[in-house]
Amino acid sequence: MCLKERPLFPGPIGRFRFCGDLDCPDWVLAEISTLAKLSSVKMKLLCAQVLKDLLGEGIDYDKVTKLTADAKFESGDVKATVAVLSFIFSSAAKHDVDSESLSSELQQLGLPKEHTTGLCKSYEDKHSALQGKLRETSLRLGRLESVSWRIDYTLSSSELREVNEPLIQLKLQSQGAESGSTETTVVSVSADKFRVLLAELKQAQHSFKMPEGPELHLGSLYVNKMCAGVVFTGPVRKSEVSKSPDVPFTCEAYRITASSRGKEVKLMLTPMKSDDSKQRSKAGQADQAMDVVFRFGMSGYFRFTSEDELPKHSHLRFYSKETPCRVLSFVDTRRFGSWQANGTWQPDRGPCIMFEYESFRKNVVTHLSDRAFDRPICEVLLNQKYFNGIGNYLRAEILFRLNIPPFVPARSVLEGLESEDLCENEKPLKTEIKDEKASDRVKMVKEETGDLLRLCHTVPLEVVNQGGKGYDPKKEDYSEFKAWLQCYYVDGMKSLRDHNGRTMWFNGDPGPMAPKDLKSPKAKKRAKKTEDHDYTDKKKGAKGGSKSTPKKKVVKQETKTVKKEIEKSEEMVSPQKKKRAAARGRKTSSAEPAAGPEKRSGRVTRQSSK
Template structure:
């Protein structure tokens, strides 16, 4: 879960759980972590957190003691220390008793209580990182959620930067300008405005003002814009009642923050609210394409002129193993379907089958297939299918669309826990 909203919810979690808790001793790191040791130890200290885009900063504050000299002499900290943490693909915080330490708790802070409790930075994949005595990473821009004005100003005033030569969906992942936006947010944001993901970024952004003229408007209410969807006419995506693209880079993540703990709290691994909130990412019926960096872009409708187009585009393709495309979709509780219209261009191969789902060949991705394989081929799109279910993902191919798309349901739903 780690995109801006989850990092912020993580900071709220730390502040809530650790309020009034006194921590003690050294900060401990797991044996396997390659991140730096945190040279901090103190008889009594407190922990608070703050977030900015995709980073969380923990502040360890020594409590006053009657005898500072003794403390310092003993190697105890007397000054606060900041630790800046990035979550990678799987990081999160948990506060548990010592005997319930989660697996992969790579950085730990011990409380002074008797049944000791521990604040842990948990990170299964270990892509996360931290820096003792750290500061917000210098090349990351202002937080899209909490430094909106400066975020907006920075983008608008740097449109000549070559970084904006790329498709808008790829630029949205550039943390120098969009600190906090990640793969699900870029899909949700572009979807709300019906902006084709592979349209040149500058084209979409130029003309936007540094001042958000939609400032005082009512809160974005979310209507499922559906009425408008299908018409082939592409409506003007520049700004709607909900505001322009930059404003949505601020409001959409805040919606996730407002979903509350559910979105984040690892304790209750209940992502049902979050999944119900998603309108595009991983949603059944939406299309997906690997972007030039191999990241899956979910969207609806026209991919836009800079779409990787099979051939060489990169990872997605490279990953491609042999022939075949693969598509996958998942379903989510809330049914949302909507196939696409306008899929002009590429026609995917189609399948005629009706009932049994058939799959196709597959493609490989970098992560998975890693290293050696590469091949050629394209990626493309996805289509709908399946129904119900709740969590699960599915892959399958589908025809590109129109005619008939109704259903073919396959036989499977997904279930995850075993019986």
């Protein structure tokens, strides 16, 4: 069936619960008029057939054809009718919409009341059975039961002419999602391969911090710095594996400049003026500037290298007009990033939190009545329509500084703020308060002023003002950024997945809107203030002990069970809280657990994570 031949109903303004609080798809709107051609009685009988098909009992197409014969449906109309009813039933059941709400929304879309009544009565009768069937057929993943590892090596032997190199073995036991059977997977690697694997894992650790507003602005600064005075030539080349569109730009000589706005970067390709402009246009050369807008996704960034040193995942390349040639590359390991030739800033994104501060504040304050602000504040901060540039680590740092629980209603946090920041020009953002409980010396506790929108502006600028360390490939140093973090991935903080599946880092109570069916992972042991926030395996390995070894063959083996480890972590939470509270009045010399089993469990965790 070709939907282009059908006149589409104009979409109503609003969102629908049975569509997951999204707009109704156009093809569903197009078939509402088709459903209205049926009588209400035959509509109810047709719904019964569709529900049987969804429940796995099969559908009688001959009966469906007879039910639609009076309406003179063609073959395509019959299939479209079955498809739209299947979508309505399955989508409403997935989002647990009651029959009364479904009836109201379908009438808003133009379905007659008598048709809606029959449809919703059939849906209500099969609601529980339909949800059960959808649960059975949904994607399920196996559960990790246990992880164990061992290292085998030979110290000395009179029987072997050559001593075997150490062998590292990792054993994973998982429970099947459907069968319930236990599956064991064994991975063995040599010492050399393990070192390579460890180095690559450390390199991949940098990509855990997805690019946010500061990183994209640093990317634009990097392009402007490296490409200053450089002339580029030829076509813009795309990698063969990239699914993004080509950039139809070819020029004998052009320059590249960059700018950023929130979570977008724009490259301006500007042809250099010359006397032979007519000849250039005839030869297919560009004579007009082109803007290419980039979104970095999870791992995008720019690199400027020689042609022989192209990064492995370079997906869009701009070649310089010099010898030897240099290349500006857009690198994206995970390929979630994108670009758009002749692009503009996305209209659905709000003003930039860093460089459009006044517009950003006004946009948030004037839209507090929107439904988006019914959600928890930690989830609203990721809504780029209002907070363009805020990402996972920024929201954690901002809420932590203001001591705001992440899962409290966003409107209650923001409704007292003004559209204009009267204190914007005041220099101090922090006030120092004396802690009179300190006995030996006077402690100074820094406390942020309580304007969340102001911190959404100033905290990202703190990252930018670090000078781009970690972005420049010659100075990949993340130590200063790690030391700057106070909450995100910091020892002693808690983490919890929000309703969108994104991990939220926080301290204290999560708030009343925290997901009920999700538990927080084990709280990390708080690091001392003097540490440099280096969480690599170097520190972990320094704490691990050694075991006595036999003369001939030594086998080191450690095993941990996931369930037991979680239970132990929950038992250790309250002592940690007590230690942190007691640390304000006195210095504690010991950070080790008192019980023997708990100490042994901690050692296993460190060794198993290597």
